[in-house]
Amino acid sequence: MHMKYILGLLLFFPLLIFGQLSDDFSDGDFTNNPAWTGDEEQFIVNVNRQLQLQSTGEGLSYLSTPAEFEDGTLEWQIWVRLNFSPSDNNNARIYLTADQPDLKQPLNGYFLKLGESGSNDAIELYRQSGTVEFLISRGADGFVATAFAIRIKVIRTEEGQWSVYADAAGGQEFLLQSVAEESYWQAYNTVGMICKYTSSNATRFYFDDVYAGPPLIDNEPPALSTLEVLGLTQLAVNFTEMVDQSTAETTSNYFSDQGLGSPEEAFRNPGKKSQVILTFPQPFEEGKLYNLTVQGVKDLAGNVMNMASLPFSYYRVKAFDVLINEIMADPDPPVALPNYEYLELYNRTGYPLQLTDWVLSFGTSKKLFPAYTLQPGAHLMLTSFEAEQSFASYGDVLAFSSFSLANSGSTLVLRNASGEIIHAVNYLDTWYRDGVKKNGGWSLELIDADNPCGEAGNWRASNAPEGGTPGKVNSVKGSNPDAGMPEILKVSITGPTSIQVFFTETMDSLSLINISRYQADQGLGQPQSLQLMPPFYRSVGLNFSIPFA
Structure with a gap:
């Protein structure tokens, strides 16, 4: 991730220009140019070139770096992601300026607080004097109440007006969060961040695109x-x-x-x-x-x-246009892929398809898709926020705050924004067809995308040396057409005028709904109405007007 705005040669020489600090961690290092110090052993620069907390247990970890400020209007910017719902025990402070590098000690300065008790967490601006904190302004209630990845901008004028802005999508479309006057001001010489966390969140803090200095000048055109x-x-x-x-x-x-x-x-x-x-x-x-x-x-x-x-x-999406194409339900022990669960979707049409407000459901979880366009023939990985950076090099990723799949026996249902079922899979560990691979580290891959209802006969364990093929063509891809005709498995009486017909395989819902296809003897004739049984349509309910004798 990189800042759009630049000022002179700031991007290349962040500490060589007096009064300015900029670091996007694109060099993969936080110990030089500029040097961040503090709890260095508890932070890393991850594969996405973001500063990430990498600690264990419960703790308080910080990094800080020198920053000298000139007189006049000042600006700060930072991208922050907390992959959890913040609280009093799990939150971040962004020190805009402080009079000493050790942010754990009593100090004088100004900071943003992200996280509080309750469910109304807002971006708050404080002045700190020793151990006493004074609230200057507070943004919109609930803005950071759940897991977020936002970009924050703060402007302080020479007259003492503080304005705090944020973009909830992490971009540059800033909206005003709060504005306040505060006459006391001292430009200190340190900028930094401090993370307070419990053991479950010891690796879920991310920071990027840090800037402090004069107001930034936009020299880059829109795209x-x-x-x-x-x-x-x-x-x-x-x-x-x-x-x-x-x-x-x-x-x-x-x-x-x-x-x-x-x-x-x-x-x-x-x-x-x-x-x-x-x-x-x-x-x-x-x-x-x-x-x-x-x-x-x-x-x-x-x-x-x-x-x-x-x-x-303009294309109205139909069933099976987008397929659940690969399932990594049990990544542990990993073969050569990141040790995280994921699903892969595949657009089998020749059209770009908008997945905005689509829903993936499994178990009690429902994952609502953000705005996203899946290009023709493209693959898309679905995983957790925690795993997103690990899969970024494999292709496009949509990440959710949590993503936990059952190892076997789970039903996955993909619906479009209108609630129509596009694809559904009820996978079992027997689908691996391999006693070793089903024990973990290998994905299940769809064999033939033209046979989306093939179920167990159209899935098998990946043959890729890495254990799976996220973001690319499945290793087991091949021709595997459905050559068998569906048959009636059984018929159950469900009421005095109703029956349920079960089939040997998943059926086409559009053919099932044609009531003229059903006829009963003994004077019953055609059913009066019917009910489809989603998501797999392996049965249909039929209602007759005449009671059974």
């Missing part, structure tokens, strides 16, 4: 990020930062091929100023792939974007 189809004529264009309203709403700055041309209306989202909603005069054709080209849009600092294009399509 096109993602596209979201909102309806038959509407398209949401997402940029990497907030954009200027005038250029963002200039319709001639947008052009689509396939005869669409420019939109008739462009409207910057007032609640998300990095997003522009386009309305075209004619509807999109389902299944047609379009390319939108964008140019001339400026950010709030006046930087003009480079011309860019992205594909989009």
